[in-house]
Amino acid sequence: MTGHVEPNNVVQFRAIPYATIPARYKRSILLDSLETTNRDFTKHGFACPQIKPLDNTRGGLFKDEPHPWPMDEFKCTILQINIPLSLLQNPPPKSNKLPVLVYIHGGGFYLGNIDSHHSTHLVVSKSITDAQPIIAVNIQYRVGALGFLYTDEANSNCALNDQRTALLWLQKFIGGFGGDRERVTVFGESAGSMSICYHMLAPPPPEGPLFNRAILMSGILGPISTPVFIEQAEARAEEFKKMLQKMGVDGPDHASVEDVVAASQKLIENSTLWLHVQADGWFGAETGKLTWDRVPELLGKCEWVDEIVVGTTGFEGPTMIANAQKMTPTSFLKGIEDQIGPKAASRTKEIYRLTEDMDQNLFLTPAMQWIGDVVFDAPAQNLVRYLTTKTDKKVYRYIFDARNPFPGHPLYQTAHHWVDIYYLFMTCQFRYPSQRLKDLSKKHAQLWTDFANGKAPWKEFKYGDGEEAVMMIAEERDGWIERTVAEDAALNERDTLQRAERLWETWAGEQGILRRSSTLPTAPFRRSE
Template sequence: MLSIRFLCLPLLLAATALAAPTAPDTPVLEKRTSPKVTLDKATFVGTGDGSVNKFLGIPFAKAPVGNLRFNLPAAVDPYNGTQTATAFGPACPQQALSLPVLSGVLSDAADTVVNGFLSLIEPSAEDCLSLNVMVPDGTKAGDNLPVAVWIFGGGFEIGGTNIYDGGGIVKRSAAMKSPMIFVSMNYRVSAYGFLASKEVKAAGVGNLGLQDQRLALQWVQKYITQFGGDPSKVTIWGESAGAISIALHMVSNGGDPQGLFRGAFMESGSPIPVGDIEHGQGDYDALVSQTGCTGAADTLQCLREVDFSKLKKAVDASPSFFSFQALKLAWIPRVDGVFLTQPSQQLVVNGSVAKIPFVSGDCEDEGTLFSLSSLNVTTDAGARSYIKDVFTPNATDAELDKLLSLYPSTPSAGSPFGTGAFNAITPQFKRIAAFQGDLVFNAARRFFLQQRAADQPVYSFLSKRFKVTPVLGAFHVTDVLNVFGGGELTDYLINFTNNLDPNGPTVPAWPQYTVAQPQLMTFLDGFTPTKITTDDFRKDAMSFVIELSLKYPL
């Protein structure tokens, strides 16, 4: 039997690395003067260790409570007085995750990892829209350092800034003589940030989590010079939901970034096949019913006024990414007519994309983690029904036949890829994992790159590390350790933030991705940690997945 400790090791390592505070290399005995920065008429007092100064928990928006709940974020009033900025602000309210029904070691492992991860995010509160700024010690206004703005992931359902300490990255940038500033922000997740229905669309309050992020980027433009940053040199960077968010910022506003960013660095996230905001009507109606708002003349206003504990209980009952429907998320960015005017992949086809350099990469086995909730699907007929009912309800029989032929139940063809007959814990697990991983991640990434590589500098990677993880392989989120844990991606990110090119003297050469030569920086286990490979795997399958996602957005 597999040991729980072994199965959880990659995620636990990642969680440990992300949560650990950055410490100086040698003990500091003398009392240090706390770093300070002036914003408007206020003095913010941060914390420093001699290498990195941190200003934490700075509010960038008014508390989204009362009439600001389920409403557009409002910028804070001008700052004044003396304010302490030495602790991360609370995360926004989280959605409880309904763990898949597993047995034995898999059940124990999932419970350990998920509950351990969620415990790191706490505390949470509705008044949560704050951000953090980390700078090399000694940085002052006028230094004009480039800025990396981190947007966390979590399936648009969970996440917060307090588990992502960018101090180690800032310290590394100084050691490389390419100093940069790290910024991270909280934004509303789950229904609190991505409520979806005809009522939401009519009120013009869709995609609130993305609007929170946009307001934080505007804050950076207004205030980052006070920290020694250059507002014209901002790179937006994120993973999973954070990377998807970045892609959506790139395709919004007709592709005009409005000077908010000049580069993008995306880990496991691209424009995804999402449809109209009214596709969320069923989940909205359930929320209204469970909070007692069904009879209200204005159900949206009723949700704003309902007691938070009652609202949270209803939100927690929503399907999560560990529910049977998996990556067809209940609360996700959708076409609202304001932030997104069309499905994001259609906007890419239309050329509505910010013409900036970007990096976009994935893990090889993106779909495995999200396929643990469908282990009761064990037959060809069951797989067909699952894919049709959940992901492609309008697909024709001929289209389903073709899709299933491109994603066969043969274990050697499934994910974790390259593991032969191993990890086939059910007759359909590896097949469903392959399909989900391509639909939301790898096919979406390749489509984005192929559409844009002729018009702007782009780079791509594939992470095959932690491949030996039983059942999951090189699963979603494992690449985060490569950047927050001090791997090669750390230096690539620092180089890109400084020069809009990931290459530099401390890391292997990373070729630009082109339509004719779609080359990937591939991260491997073992004695050869990197290799340049070609992005041509599962070519027919991914092309057909994109054809379906353009035709039938979720």
């Protein structure tokens, strides 16, 4: 195999195929040999077809980064491996193979691919400098309707199957690259983190566990992201069919890939989420109906993952400000009352200090807090609470509170959802305005490689310690620093953790309504008429 030598003594093998796709909307099949494959892995591969916006938010494209990125629906099941050059020059004995850190990308399940921004080669380089070398891998999977459209149970969850197949490929072949298949840590952000939860909810394949440690970055399954029931998936498939018909296409079987992507995107713009399906083949018949409130308990039963990092950003909600701007205090509270009940509306009003006649500009902050709490903060906090009080798993809690450093970004100077991705991979360092931000970025990578090497990255979070429970906080002023819940709340006037718990308990009081489906009603997220 021929790879590309990156600066700082890392070899990058690009666009390695891990599966074949027999047909559209069909599950991928593990590629257990590269004998018929071109062995030159120096060029970037194809992304899954999607409407990929020009990303000027990180200061524009990187040098030599292609745009538009090449796409192909049947050549997109690929992965990238970054390896210390010295490992290939002097292969270690079998007993001294390196730990493996695997990234599953986010993108709301309708965007994302292996690109220059998310490359893990600098993380590997940092691990070499820190004398704790690792192998790092990026995996790619199908997104949008191509990965999530429900056609039948045998071919449900194509995107999830892609991810599992990639992880199985690594179990089969990573040893040949010098990696230890029994020391695999997966990390993901947003939809990537939620994907890790999906794998933890499913029984491991016959080959055994696919990973033993997990880093969950702003993405725990919760009230709007739990796998949908089959009847919901069928209804979504019907929505998709009708959207194609509006576009003049006579159903999914007659659509071009461009039509599929366009219809998929239109549903996303109407606040339809592409989610995995509760099929017995994935989650097991004994699991029963997987409702959002059971997620912490079921994740706690995952016996093959003992240590977990769980984190959120300082203010998750601003990335969905467009949703907040669609609402007024009155319409927001009425929407909750109509769908979940007057008690829930009254409780929400109290938690977020809302009044019907409050200034609209003042309303936007709690509205964005509520959206961030629903999607990210409440599921994260309540998973941490359950795991640290009901299980023996070790949990490390963090809040990434460093702000966006790019003046051209609409969320500049905000610690918004996904801002940590601009720091972790270190690929954006050359655009940081200060050395302090570069140091924070380097420390981020180091902490993740610490964890991959089996170390405790910082003090374990103990919910039972109350306000003395310790978290790691990332910020521009002090870098990565451990603080108690009380210290962080006093310093930053932050009540996110307490607010998230109170919101979760508000939903829990409406079990009769909420158990009718796996997810909460999402009218406040939908566009106004």
